Amino acid sequence: MISMTQGGVKRHNQVRVLRAVRDASGISRAQLAEVLNLTKVGVSRPVAELVAAGLLVEGQAPQSGPGRRPIGLQLALGKFASIGFDIRVDRAIEVVRDVDGTVVSQQVIDLPPGVTAPALLAILAQRILAAALLPRYTIIGIGVALPAELDDSLRTVKFSLPLGWGKVPFCDELESLIENRYQVRLADVSGAAALANSRMGLPNLAHLQIGYGAGLSYIRDGSLGSLGLVGEFGHMPMLAGGPQCLCGRFGCLDAVAGFQILVDGAARLGLAHTTGPGGMNDLSRRLSEEAGQGNQQVCTLIESVAQWLARVVAAVITIRPAQAMTVGGYPLALGDAFWQPFVAALEQLHPQAAQLMVKSPLGDEASTVGVGLLGAEILFSDPIGWAALHSGLPQLI
Numbered sequence: 530m531i532s533m534t535q536g537g538v539k540r541h542n543q544v545r546v547l548r549a550v551r552d553a554s555g556i557s558r559a560q561l562a563e564v565l566n567l568t569k570v571g572v573s574r575p576v577a578e579l580v581a582a583g584l585l586v587e588g589q590a591p592q593s594g595p596g597r598r599p600i601g602l603q604l605a606l607g608k609f610a611s612i613g614f615d616i617r618v619d620r621a622i623e624v625v626r627d628v629d630g631t632v633v634s635q636q637v638i639d640l641p642p643g644v645t646a647p648a649l650l651a652i653l654a655q656r657i658l659a660a661a662l663l664p665r666y667t668i669i670g671i672g673v674a675l676p677a678e679l680d681d682s683l684r685t686v687k688f689s690l691p692l693g694w695g696k697v698p699f700c701d702e703l704e705s706l707i708e709n710r711y712q713v714r715l716a717d718v719s720g721a722a723a724l725a726n727s728r729m730g731l732p733n734l735a736h737l738q739i740g741y742g743a744g745l746s747y748i749r750d751g752s753l754g755s756l757g758l759v760g761e762f763g764h765m766p767m768l769a770g771g772p773q774c775l776c777g778r779f780g781c782l783d784a785v786a787g788f789q790i791l792v793d794g795a796a797r798l799g800l801a802h803t804t805g806p807g808g809m810n811d812l813s814r815r816l817s818e819e820a821g822q823g824n825q826q827v828c829t830l831i832e833s834v835a836q837w838l839a840r841v842v843a844a845v846i847t848i849r850p851a852q853a854m855t856v857g858g859y860p861l862a863l864g865d866a867f868w869q870p871f872v873a874a875l876e877q878l879h880p881q882a883a884q885l886m887v888k889s890p891l892g893d894e895a896s897t898v899g900v901g902l903l904g905a906e907i908l909f910s911d912p913i914g915w916a917a918l919h920s921g922l923p924q925l926i
C-alpha cells in the first residue's frame with residue numbers, strides 16, 4: 530500500500546500527462562517532459578500506467594524533421610463520451626460529447642413548470658439509462674449544471690430560488706437512480722461556463738455569470754475546484770436601501786445588477802420584448818439597439834449595471850487574482866453597450882483587472898459546453914481510479 534502522499538503525486542502526474550495528451554494529440558515523450566517540466570523517467574512512469582490502464586495508446590508522431598519519427602501518444606478514448614445536462618428552469622439541454630470535443634448528440638427536453646427535484650432526477654435518470662445504450666460509446670460520467678447554490682462538496686444543492694428547491698443531495702440521489710453505473714458531477718451555471726471558457730487556453734480563470742442571479746467560479750489548473758466565493762455571491766450587499774432581492778434582503782448584487790433591473794427598466798420605458806426561453810437575449814439585444822440609436826435612458830440603465838459589475842470584478846480580482854477573467858450571461862447579448870462602460874469603469878477602479886478581461890466567443894451555450902466537459906472531468910481528474918471502477922463494464926471499442 531502506497532502512502533497518500535505518494536499516491537497523490539502519482540495521480541497528479543497521471544492527470545497532467547493525460548490532459549497534456551488530450552490537448553496535443555500525438556505528443557512525444559520528450560515533448561511531454563519539456564511541457565510538464567518532468568524528467569524522462571518522470572514522464573515514463575505515468576505514461577506506462579496510463580497505457581496499462583487502456584487510456585493512452587502509442588503510435589507514430591507526425592514527421593517534424595529529418596531522422597527517426599518519435600513515438601507519439603494519443604488518447605485511447607475515441608469512443609468514450611460524457612453526458613451533460615444544462616438545466617435552464619423550463620428546459621434541460623442534454624449533450625453527449627466525445628472526449629475530443631465532438632458533440633455526438635444534443636437535444637432540448639422541455640421540463641414541466643415548477644419541476645420538483647424528484648421529478649427532474651427521474652427524468653435525468655431515464656435519459657442517462659437510455660443514452661447508456663448508445664451504440665459504440667462507453668460513457669465516462671455525467672455532468673449537470675443547475676441554477677442553484679451548492680454546498681462545498683459540490684454534490685448537494687443548498688437551495689435554488691429559480692427552481693424553488695430546498696436542500697437536495699443531488700449527486701447521491703441521481704447516482705442511486707442510475708444504479709451507480711456512473712459518477713455524477715454537479716456545478717452551478719457559472720462553474721459549467723467557467724470550465725468551457727477555460728478551455729480557450731486559460732487554465733487559471735475566474736468567471737462571473739450574471740442573469741437573474743450572479744455566480745462566480747474559479748478554474749485552477751484546468752479543473753473546477755473549491756470555489757470559495759460562489760455560495761452567497763449574488764447576495765453580497767451592495768447598496769443600502771436598494772431594490773428588494775428574491776432572498777428578502779435589500780440591495781444585494783442580484784437586486785442591483787441582476788437581469789430583473791433591466792426587465793423593470795424596459796417596462797418603465799415602454800420597450801416591448803418576448804418572455805420565456807430566449808427572452809433574456811431578446812430583451813438584451815433590444816436594449817443594445819436602443820442604446821446604439823442614442824436612447825439616453827437605456828444607456829443610463831445599462832451603465833448602471835455595468836458599473837455595479839465593474840465594482841464586483843475589481844473586488845473579486847483584488848481578493849483572489851486570476852490569469853484571466855470572463856463574464857457570461859446577459860452582458861454578452863448587450864454587446865458594446867455594456868462592454869464600453871464596464872471596461873471604462875473597471876479601468877478607473879482597477880486597471881490590472883481591466884487587462885485580465887477576455888471576451889469569450891461562447892455566448893449562451895458556454896454552460897452547455899461546460900456540462901460535457903464536467904462529465905469528462907471524472908476521468909481527467911483521476912484516470913486510473915476511473916479505469917479501475919469501470920473495468921467491469923463492457924468496453925464497446
Ligand SMILES: [Zn+2]
Pocket residue numbers: 763764765774775776777778781782783784
Ligand atoms: Zn439577496
